[in-house]
Amino acid sequence: MAIASVTGQERAKAQIDAWLTADRLPHAILITGPLGTGKRQLALELAKAINCQTPGSDACDQCGSCRKTDSLNHPNLHLLLPLPTGSRGSDAETMATLRETALYQFHGQAAAATRIGTNISKDSIRLLQKEMSFAPTEAPHRVGLILQAEAMLPAGSNSLLKILEEPPGQSIFLLVSDAPDQLLPTILSRCQRLPLRPLTISEHRARLEASGTDGERADLAARLAASGRIRAEDVIGGETFDELRELVRRFISAGIQGTDQDYWQILEDLGGRPDRQQLEGFLQLCSAYLRDLFLVQQQQLTAVANVDETEALQGWAQALQPARVELVAQVLDQAYDSLSRNVNPQLLLADLWYQLQRARAA
Ligand SMILES: [Zn+2]
Incomplete structure (x- = not known):
């Protein structure tokens, strides 16, 4: 996969292409849009393209950097998403859960198998802040990827705001949210918005067929997803x-x-x-x-x-x-x-x- 392979969203993709071609990527990008528009996929493909070792404005999908980003193993990629209640932001078990959950969210079918929490804690954001402050090691940029950004608690939001006000050099934050109105206005004003539009039934169907699902189940999944209520992946699950x-x-x-x-x-x-x-x-x-x-x-x-x-x-x-x-x-x-x-x-x-x-x- 690469940015070009994301279904629909031509406007957003053209915007990203313009940023990457001119080498003028904003320090913070907020990808928004209703459920099932491909926000997470676009964010991951963008993270890949940012650090891809092959010249060009899209991810090559072949180099070591692309492969590591794809499997969420890239040392310069830092993930944040709501964790199950009670888990701490920094212990090894929590980090393993986080990675596993994120892998499901990006590539998996059975979202129900994941343990997704409701809040992004201040601890987690502090940890991200620390990681992002180191100089990038293997690639040109450190990428902080925050899924369900609206789940940040107020204290955490304030910590993030401090980072966004003075972003460490070579760092890029990608925030993903389907409820951007729940984010602090001060955070919104620090981010470049990248709105995605709802996909049509046939776009959903094309996306599902491309990943190997067809027939009645794909039709039901495409229709439910296009209604904006359900993730196609959950239906396929x-x-x-x-x-x-x-x-x-x-x-x-x-x-x-x-x-x-x-x-x-x-x-x-x-x-x-x-x-x-x-x-x-x-x-x-x-x-x-x-x-x-x-x-x-x-x-x-x-x-x-x-x-x-x-x-x-x-x-x-x-x-x-x-x-x-x-x-x-x-x-x-x-x-x-x-x-x-x-x-x-x-x-x-x-x-x-x-x-x-x-x-x-x-
Ligand atoms: Zn690459």
Whole structure:
């Protein structure tokens, strides 16, 4: 892979090409865009291109530097991403988890197999600060790659701001975020923005086919990804996704047509006390279904993401008051936002259930 191989995003790629060709790369670049736009892939390819040993404005993908960056083993590449709660920023085990998680995020299919945390601690940023302050050893630049940058806690953000205000020579920071509005304005103002646009269904499909997935699963993954709710990789991942989807399907179906008994059963099947990460996946899928319900009500069947569920969707659409579907969707969006603000996940689910019940056609 190289920058040129990233699907779509011609504008962003042209911008990067201009920077690299003129050898005028900003010290801090913030790659933004909704879920599933290829932000992480572009960031990694850019990190490769920055230190590639072959002359040119893209990564050659062959040299030692490109290969090391690809496997996240390059001594001048420093990664930061939210770690599981309780892990410390500097011990060896934490670093191993971080690398493993990042490898999944960049190359893996089963995102559900990773242990992703919610916060980037101040400790982790201090460590990055220290690493970035050394002169680069094997390559022209030190690259600090911060995934889910919005997960930085305020104290950490302030530490990062200090580095960005006086970046060590030869250092380049690449920040990746799908919620840049949650970053400190002072950090935003230090970064050059590189916004990515949502991919179309066919672009998603082309990307999946290029990596060896095709058929019905690729179609479902492409549609769900294009709806902006789900990562295509999670859909491709298989079993875990299918189980979760079945639960979501039951939740919505019971919310529209079932009883409170069903609710408690589903909660139990979710593990009794779903944690934040589980619930995030659950809410994302709920949101994809509700978007589909909306589309069915508007007779826009070709845009439906859960294509294999059209019949069920039509049944549900009839059982709901059209005006109420929008309300449920709003509650869902609020629930999703509340997840990042320490709200009890079970309360969110109960509220969503209540709104579904209220949306039933009289
Ligand atoms: Zn190279």
